[in-house]
Amino acid sequence: MTLTLYYHPFASFCQKVLIALYEKEIEFEPRLIDLGDAAQRAELSRLWPLAKFPVLRDTASDVILPESSLIVDYLDRHRPETIRLLPDDPEEARRVHLWDRLFDNYVATQLTKVVTDQFRSEGRDDPDGVEQAKATIATAYGIIDEELGRGGRWIAGDGFTLADCAAAPALFYANIAVPFERHEALSAYYQRLLARPSFARVIEEARPYRTLFPLEWPADY
Numbered sequence: 001m002t003l004t005l006y007y008h009p010f011a012s013f014c015q016k017v018l019i020a021l022y023e024k025e026i027e028f029e030p031r032l033i034d035l036g037d038a039a040q041r042a043e044l045s046r047l048w049p050l051a052k053f054p055v056l057r058d059t060a061s062d063v064i065l066p067e068s069s070l071i072v073d074y075l076d077r078h079r080p081e082t083i084r085l086l087p088d089d090p091e092e093a094r095r096v097h098l099w100d101r102l103f104d105n106y107v108a109t110q111l112t113k114v115v116t117d118q119f120r121s122e123g124r125d126d127p128d129g130v131e132q133a134k135a136t137i138a139t140a141y142g143i144i145d146e147e148l149g150r151g152g153r154w155i156a157g158d159g160f161t162l163a164d165c166a167a168a169p170a171l172f173y174a175n176i177a178v179p180f181e182r183h184e185a186l187s188a189y190y191q192r193l194l195a196r197p198s199f200a201r202v203i204e205e206a207r208p209y210r211t212l213f214p215l216e217w218p219a220d221y
């Protein structure tokens with residue numbers, strides 16, 4: 001594999017893939033894309049016309065891959081000697097995919113709604129949509145907290161998986177808009193994620209870009 005990752009260090013779905021790459025200690029060429037730069041956006045669009053990142057390019061096999069979960073799956077299949085992020089057992093893998101979908105669809109994507117609304121001009125914002133998104137995140141927290149209350153170290157059990165790669169950045173940003181509050185098992189899980197070196201590295205690499213985020217940073221972040 002000769003890998004190039006088209007990404008931005010501050011983007012949560014890109015961070016999900018970075019965590020997987022760091023967990024697996026896989027070398028790659030980072031291609032940082034500034035979507036505000038027309039030429040760089042065009043470069044990404046040529047690979048994936050939706051112009052969303054991350055996109056992984058494997059030049060050795062001429063594969064261009066969008067979608068964070070598919071990228072992690074690709075890395076797992078092609079580098080099986082590294083830490084496995086998707087179990088071989090179909091039932092265990094189904095659980096991992098379920099939690100991965102939950103964090104992507106009902107935490108990270110909902111948070112995007114909350115954040116992007118801040119950039120809308122007066123009268124074109126969508127307060128009802130933002131409230132709905134926050135309510136969805138709160139519901140997801142309840143589901144996650146209940147699952148973690150059963151005693152698993154990571155969201156799908158004792159092994160760190162794709163679902164934890166999805167969880168870490170999703171929770172990092174969501175906690176700012178919708179604090180975890182009384183969800184003790186979720187809060188403890190988040191502390192374990194923060195202590196994971198792959199995620200700690202991702203947070204530090206994203207730190208210089210914090211001015212991009214329109215919500216107020218909590219003092220302890």
Ligand SMILES: N[C@@H](CCC(=O)N[C@@H](CS)C(=O)NCC(=O)O)C(=O)O
Binds near residue numbers: 035053054068
């Ligand atoms: N389902 C996609 C979501 C990718 C996505 O929405 N990426 C965001 C950054 S976190 C993006 O490209 N945003 C720029 C835009 O929508 O213009 C995945 O899992 O990779």
